[in-house]
Amino acid sequence: MQNRINKQGLLEKVRNLGFSLLAPEESSNANEVLAEVILSREIRLLEGFPVMLFSASAKGEFERERVSKLLRKQQDRIVLKELSLLSLALYKRLKIKCPRLEKDDVARSKKDLNRVNSFYKSFKDSRDFVIAGVYRLNPSRIEKIFNNYLSESDLNAAESSQRYEKLSLEYAQSQIFSPKQKELFAKKLNGEKLSKTEREYFSRVVKKKITALANPELHRMARKALKH
Known part of the structure; x- marks a missing residue:
């Protein structure tokens, strides 16, 4: 890990871990990015750590020991620990479970659990956090960043679903x-004017198929047949 962090390069990589800063995507190692975020000492990136941890864990890429080994200074390892515990508190606050991340992966002692509870209370009371006695982070900004991430994820999921439905419809029509x-079917749906030749062909061929498709009994029978 380089001592000097290329901040522009880092901004381009954190996007892959759900922290969008309008930068282009590029392939990166999740654990290295998390370590670089800590070494950057950039408050806005530190406040986005819960998003990046959530994303990395969901992809099965987060390895706490790996990130820790990339941090040479004890102070930086403490920041990693604190941010991880803060992240657990945020997930608890929002009542969400981080995929593939167990509490024991991060909070390994009673002291850690007490720290999680302390962060949780700070979220509820909207009190700033002081991480490792050095970095002051704002709970409202952290929640906003994470909620924006969830909203964007939901939007992407909805868009994926819409694309799937469109492709499924295209395939069904092609059959x-x-x-x-x-x-011609699309023109008719959109209320577009058909030429005389198109109208004749539509009435002679296409309309018969549409009429059959619109028959509710045929639709019911088709669904029943697919179940057997």
Whole structure:
């Protein structure tokens, strides 16, 4: 790990761990990025640590010991510990479970659990945190960053679902209609004007298929047949 952190390069990499800063994506090692975030000493990145930890854990990439080994100074290891415990408190506060991250992976003693509870109370009371006796972090900003991450994740999931549904619909139509028939079907749906030739072809061929598709009894029978 280099002693001097390339901050611009780091900003470009943290995006992969859910902390979007309008930077382009690039392949990076999650544990190295987490270590670099700590070494950067940038408050806005430290406040985004819970997002990055959540993302790395969800991908199965977080290894606490690996991150710790990348930090040469004891002070930096303390910051890692504190940020990890703070993250647990935030997840508890928001009533969410971090995928593939067990409490025992981070909080390994009664002292650690007490620290988690202390962070949790600070979140509830909106009191600033002082990490490792050095860095002052704002709970409201931390929650906002994390909620933005969750909203973006939900949006991406919704967009993925919509893309899947669109592709499924495209595939289903291709099983019934030829490319030309699909085009006429779309025109009719959109209320576009058909030429005389198109109207004749639509009435002669496409309309019959649509009528069959619209038959509720046929639809019920098709679903029943697929179950057997």
